[in-house]
Amino acid sequence: MTPTGPVPGTRDIDGAAMAATRRVRASLEGLFDDGGFAFVHPPVLAEPGPFLARSGEAIRQRMYIFQDPGGREICLRPELTIPTARLYLERLAAKSETPARLAYIGPVFRYTSESGGDTPLREYVQAGAEWIGDVDAPETDARILAFALRAADAAGAIGATIVAGDLGLAAEAVRTVPVAPRIRARLLRQLWRPDAFLAALDATRTPRDRAGEANADSRLAEMGAESSRTLIEEILALVNVRHVGARTADEIAERLATKAEVASDDAVSAEIAAELRAWNEIRGDGASVLAAARTWMRNFRSDDGLRAIERAESRLAALATSGVDVGRVTWDLGLRGELEYYTGLVFEIRARHAGKEIVVGGGGRYDGLLRSLGAARDIPSAGFALTVTHLARIIAEAAK
Amino acid sequence: MTPTGPVPGTRDIDGAAMAATRRVRASLEGLFDDGGFAFVHPPVLAEPGPFLARSGEAIRQRMYIFQDPGGREICLRPELTIPTARLYLERLAAKSETPARLAYIGPVFRYTSESGGDTPLREYVQAGAEWIGDVDAPETDARILAFALRAADAAGAIGATIVAGDLGLAAEAVRTVPVAPRIRARLLRQLWRPDAFLAALDATRTPRDRAGEANADSRLAEMGAESSRTLIEEILALVNVRHVGARTADEIAERLATKAEVASDDAVSAEIAAELRAWNEIRGDGASVLAAARTWMRNFRSDDGLRAIERAESRLAALATSGVDVGRVTWDLGLRGELEYYTGLVFEIRARHAGKEIVVGGGGRYDGLLRSLGAARDIPSAGFALTVTHLARIIAEAAK
Numbered sequence: 001m002t003p004t005g006p007v008p009g010t011r012d013i014d015g016a017a018m019a020a021t022r023r024v025r026a027s028l029e030g031l032f033d034d035g036g037f038a039f040v041h042p043p044v045l046a047e048p049g050p051f052l053a054r055s056g057e058a059i060r061q062r063m064y065i066f067q068d069p070g071g072r073e074i075c076l077r078p079e080l081t082i083p084t085a086r087l088y089l090e091r092l093a094a095k096s097e098t099p100a101r102l103a104y105i106g107p108v109f110r111y112t113s114e115s116g117g118d119t120p121l122r123e124y125v126q127a128g129a130e131w132i133g134d135v136d137a138p139e140t141d142a143r144i145l146a147f148a149l150r151a152a153d154a155a156g157a158i159g160a161t162i163v164a165g166d167l168g169l170a171a172e173a174v175r176t177v178p179v180a181p182r183i184r185a186r187l188l189r190q191l192w193r194p195d196a197f198l199a200a201l202d203a204t205r206t207p208r209d210r211a212g213e214a215n216a217d218s219r220l221a222e223m224g225a226e227s228s229r230t231l232i233e234e235i236l237a238l239v240n241v242r243h244v245g246a247r248t249a250d251e252i253a254e255r256l257a258t259k260a261e262v263a264s265d266d267a268v269s270a271e272i273a274a275e276l277r278a279w280n281e282i283r284g285d286g287a288s289v290l291a292a293a294r295t296w297m298r299n300f301r302s303d304d305g306l307r308a309i310e311r312a313e314s315r316l317a318a319l320a321t322s323g324v325d326v327g328r329v330t331w332d333l334g335l336r337g338e339l340e341y342y343t344g345l346v347f348e349i350r351a352r353h354a355g356k357e358i359v360v361g362g363g364g365r366y367d368g369l370l371r372s373l374g375a376a377r378d379i380p381s382a383g384f385a386l387t388v389t390h391l392a393r394i395i396a397e398a399a400k
Numbered sequence: 401m402t403p404t405g406p407v408p409g410t411r412d413i414d415g416a417a418m419a420a421t422r423r424v425r426a427s428l429e430g431l432f433d434d435g436g437f438a439f440v441h442p443p444v445l446a447e448p449g450p451f452l453a454r455s456g457e458a459i460r461q462r463m464y465i466f467q468d469p470g471g472r473e474i475c476l477r478p479e480l481t482i483p484t485a486r487l488y489l490e491r492l493a494a495k496s497e498t499p500a501r502l503a504y505i506g507p508v509f510r511y512t513s514e515s516g517g518d519t520p521l522r523e524y525v526q527a528g529a530e531w532i533g534d535v536d537a538p539e540t541d542a543r544i545l546a547f548a549l550r551a552a553d554a555a556g557a558i559g560a561t562i563v564a565g566d567l568g569l570a571a572e573a574v575r576t577v578p579v580a581p582r583i584r585a586r587l588l589r590q591l592w593r594p595d596a597f598l599a600a601l602d603a604t605r606t607p608r609d610r611a612g613e614a615n616a617d618s619r620l621a622e623m624g625a626e627s628s629r630t631l632i633e634e635i636l637a638l639v640n641v642r643h644v645g646a647r648t649a650d651e652i653a654e655r656l657a658t659k660a661e662v663a664s665d666d667a668v669s670a671e672i673a674a675e676l677r678a679w680n681e682i683r684g685d686g687a688s689v690l691a692a693a694r695t696w697m698r699n700f701r702s703d704d705g706l707r708a709i710e711r712a713e714s715r716l717a718a719l720a721t722s723g724v725d726v727g728r729v730t731w732d733l734g735l736r737g738e739l740e741y742y743t744g745l746v747f748e749i750r751a752r753h754a755g756k757e758i759v760v761g762g763g764g765r766y767d768g769l770l771r772s773l774g775a776a777r778d779i780p781s782a783g784f785a786l787t788v789t790h791l792a793r794i795i796a797e798a799a800k
Contacts (some may be wrong), residue, residue: 004450005490007474010443012487018439039418043410043523044444044507050404066466068522069511074407076476087412090405107444107507111469122468123443 008114009122013392020156020396021125024388025105027154028127035147037103037129042083044107048075050082054372056192056340062110076109081341081383084130085370093375098133099140105388121389127151128363128385132370137380138311141345141365142318148349148363148384149324155386156395157351157360161328164347165335167192168365169293169308173279173333176302177272187276194280194336201273275299280334286316289331315345337362341369345382353394360394361386408514409522413792420556420796421525424788425505427554428527435547437503437529442483444507448475450482454772456592456740462510476509481741481783484530485770493775498533499540505788521789527551528763528785532770537780538711541745541765542718548749548763548784549724555786556795557751557760561728564747565735567591568765569693569708573679573733576702577672587676594680594736601673675699680734686716689731715745737762741769745782753794760794761786 006012013021032039048065055078064076077083084102092100105127112120129147134140145162152160174187190196268276275296282292290312297305320326329347337346344365351360363384370379406412413421432439448465455478464476477483484502492500505527512520529547534540545562552560574587590596668676675696682692690712697705720726729747737746744765751760763784770779 004447004486006443007445007447007472010445012443012491013441014438014487014491018441021441022439038414039422041413041418041421043406043412045407045410045509045523047404047407062469064466064468066464068464069462070514072407086404087406087414091412091414109445114470123445 007122008119009112011121011389016399017392017396020392020399021388024155024391024395025125025127027156028105028151028386028388031151031154032103032127032129035101035129037101039103039105040084040087041104041106042077042080042087044077044109045074046077046083048073050086050373051075051078054082054341054369055079056338058338059110062112064109064111078110079108079339080104080106080126080128080385081130081339081366082369082373084128084383085132085366085373085381088130088132089370089374098379100132101129102132103127103129124387124389126361126385127388128361128383130381130383132381133379134382135380137344137365137367137382138315139318140380140382141315142322144345144363144382144384145319145329145347146322146324148347148361148386149328151384151386152349152351152360152391155388155391156398157391159328160349160351160360161330161357162347162349163330163332163335164345165332165337166312166345167336167342168344169305169312170279170333170336172302172305172308173276173296176297176300176305177268177275178300179268179272183268192336192338192340192342194334197336198277201268201276282331282333284331286319286326286329286331289333290316293333337364339364339366341366341372343367347384349384349386351391351394353390354397358390360390407522408519409512411521411789416799417792417796420792420799421788424555424791424795425525425527427556428505428551428786428788431551431554432503432527432529435501435529437501439503439505440484440487441504441506442477442480442487444477444509445474446477446483448473450486450773451475451478454482454741454769455479456738458738459510462512464509464511478510479508479739480504480506480526480528480785481530481739481766482769482773484528484783485532485766485773485781488530488532489770489774498779499535500532501529502532503527503529524787524789526761526785527788528761528783530781530783532781533779534782535780537744537765537767537782538715539718540780540782541715542722544745544763544782544784545719545729545747546722546724548747548761548786549728551784551786552749552751552760552791555788555791556798557791559728560749560751560760561730561757562747562749563730563732563735564745565732565737566712566745567736567742568744569705569712570679570733570736572702572705572708573676573696576697576700576705577668577675578700579668579672583668592736592738592740592742594734597736598677601668601676682731682733684731686719686726686729686731689733690716693733737764739764739766741766741772743767747784749784749786751791751794753790754797758790760790 048063051063052060059078063078065073066075068074084104088100088102106125107123108126109123112122129151131140131144145164149160149162170191171188174184174191179187186200187197190200279296282289282296290309293312294306294309297309316326319329335346335348342364344367346364347362348359349361350357361384363382365380365382367378367380370381371377448463451463452460459478463478465473466475468474484504488500488502506525507523508526509523512522529551531540531544545564549560549562570591571588574584574591579587586600587597590600679696682689682696690709693712694706694709697709716726719729735746735748742764744767746764747762748759749761750757761784763782765780765782767778767780770781771777
């Protein structure tokens with residue numbers, strides 16, 4: 001037997017990289033302890049359901065789902081926010097005071113296609129923190145942004161920066177424009193997926209010229225959600241597609257329905273579509289981004305939108321008094337995060353590595369997640385995670 | 401969606417148990433650092449081959465083996481000695497000086513059947529140390545035993561004890577007794593499995609009374625190893641048995657061959673079988689065990705056996721000067737360890753918990769493993785691992 005090397009997409013860590021990994025872990029553990037976070041350790045093995053239902057395509061498509069030797073379908077956790085939220089609900093919610101501050105460090109698993117050279121990492125360690133139950137969202141958002149930058153600094157990625165967006169503001173923008181209710185509902189459902197959102201905008205303006213397709217699509221639309229989903233599941237089962245959850249069938253039904261409804265719905269005008277695209281391109285420092293967003297909302301005379309911007313302004317003011325350099329945060333109203341459960345603030349943490357800027361972490365607000373996992377009501381919550389494996393590589397190479 | 405709890409056989413860790421887990425980790429990390437061990441971090445995802453070929457049934461039958469989304473068959477590591485040995489060979493052997501001292505901390509995964517109440521743990525954290533390339537085996541064995549006790553103490557399992565055996569000595573016992581060569585070879589192959597060893601002893605003394613069975617068995621024996629393995633693989637494939645490695649087929653062939661060969665071989669005499677059973681029942685403190693073993697070897701006038709006992713005596717002498725209380729180590733010549741790759745010293749580390757003695761770790765010598773993974777020659781190696789998850793539970797409950 002000859003040595004086979006680690007499985008593609010995984011790495012052996014030793015020597016300087018191991019020392020760097022331990023330094024990153026120790027700094028983050030120290031910072032989280034000092035910040036009053038309680039560490040939790042949910043298992044690596046998990047039920048696939050909550051991830052499939054809540055985390056979004058970017059993760060669903062990359063999950064390791066398999067049968068254990070007893071035939072139970074399980075998965076390797078692809079992230080730690082859902083397991084931490086589940087643990088909180090099942091073990092801590094009844095006895096702990098809110099707000100709760102939880103932290104974790106551990107491996108996560110996301111499949112990536114093998115590329116020509118180095119397969120992108122499929123197994124890596126994340127360290128993260130979650131703020132559960134803080135009612136003052138703007139204040140908490142600002143704290144999280146400041147804490148995430150301090151954590152990146154503590155881990156050795158000095159001068160890391162953040163690009164932040166806001167799904168709540170983006171939702172207000174969609175609620176503000178004059179479009180038909182079904183179109184609005186669809187745009188809101190696709191809001192967290194930039195590509196699908198733009199596709200939904202496009203779909204509403206594409207003339208229907210393929211009669212047969214339109215016919216099939218409208219039949220589905222006539223069948224109603226439940227029946228069309230069942231039909232799609234049956235079709236997928238016939239062609240042997242694996243792991244077809246209700247979710248996947250729903251998404252296909254949704255897309256076909258999008259096309260079908262165009263015939264019966266008023267399309268988004270070219271002008272409105274352009275405005276929504278323009279919203280997504282607002283980017284810059286906090287003050288200028290909010291000024292542009294305010295102008296946009298004023299155009300549409302949206303009082304709700306202006307109130308949402310006031311909340312974003314108080315977040316910005318809280319960030320300014322947090323002690324971090326606000327110049328390290330760029331705002332990008334087109335940023336969505338790739339997780340379906342985000343509802344407000346979303347952000348990426350970036351660091352320079354080997355001459356490029358790479359994403360070393362991210363986070364966001366997920367006010368609806370805990371209810372979807374079983375809580376009696378929405379629980380305002382937000383958090384972030386840093387990828388220890390990336391940070392360790394950065395500091396190990398900086399030390400060379 | 402309602403909360404589902406963690407997957408059976410896994411546990412959420414928080415609060416006092418989390419604090420205990422971190423204390424155990426930190427003490428062991430500190431001890432391993434002070435001992436001059438270099439930490440390594442092989443991935444959780446691994447090739448199943450080396451475990452299937454080398455670790456033994458107790459682990460093979462409990463492995464999580466599955467296809468990743470790209471169709472590659474992978475597994476979750478069931479232990480960390482094989483991954484650490486692979487990492488050593490691929491990354492360190494060429495550039496590091498031997499002896500190498502490596503350490504690890506991380507999760508391992510072994511399936512267990514669901515029982516009525518609490519499913520036994522399927523996912524837990526192990527912390528371990530490996531001594532690779534030390535040529536003085538008795539001295540190194542003694543160091544490892546002493547270090548394992550100090551590690552258990554440091555982790556908070558004060559007064560932990562060890563039960564130790566020696567597969568090398570047991571092999572000398574088998575080499576010593578007058579039996580036919582094929583019988584001896586079979587007993588040596590089954591040495592590491594107490595049940596299979598006793599079954600092999602029994603098989604050699606069982607009169608054959610089922611003619612059809614004997615006929616089929618002897619046909620297999622006549623076919624030779626290669627052809628009989630192929631036949632068995634085909635039979636297993638026909639009945640749809642999954643994960644049939646060459647290994648499994650070999651084992652079945654071996655068992656059938658055992659039965660078939662009895663007809664043609666001289667059986668072990670009742671007296672020799674009793675002597676080998678008596679060997680397995682030698683148990684007590686080091687001095688009395690070695691005295692009994694010496695008497696046993698003298699009976700058979702085995703010079704090789706007496707030399708092996710001299711090496712065991714120098715191990716005992718080294719242990720006495722190591723500073724640990726030798727009264728904490730009980731020797732049991734019937735102990736085998738459950739790993740096929742062990743070749744000499746094997747031991748279990750035990751601690752008291754909730755009124756019972758539980759196994760919190762184990763270790764042994766595996767001089768042949770690195771060669772089987774691709775090294776050019778045998779590399780004398782040994783190590784041990786402690787289960788952080790068990791130790792944390794012990795100290796968390798002791799603190800109540």
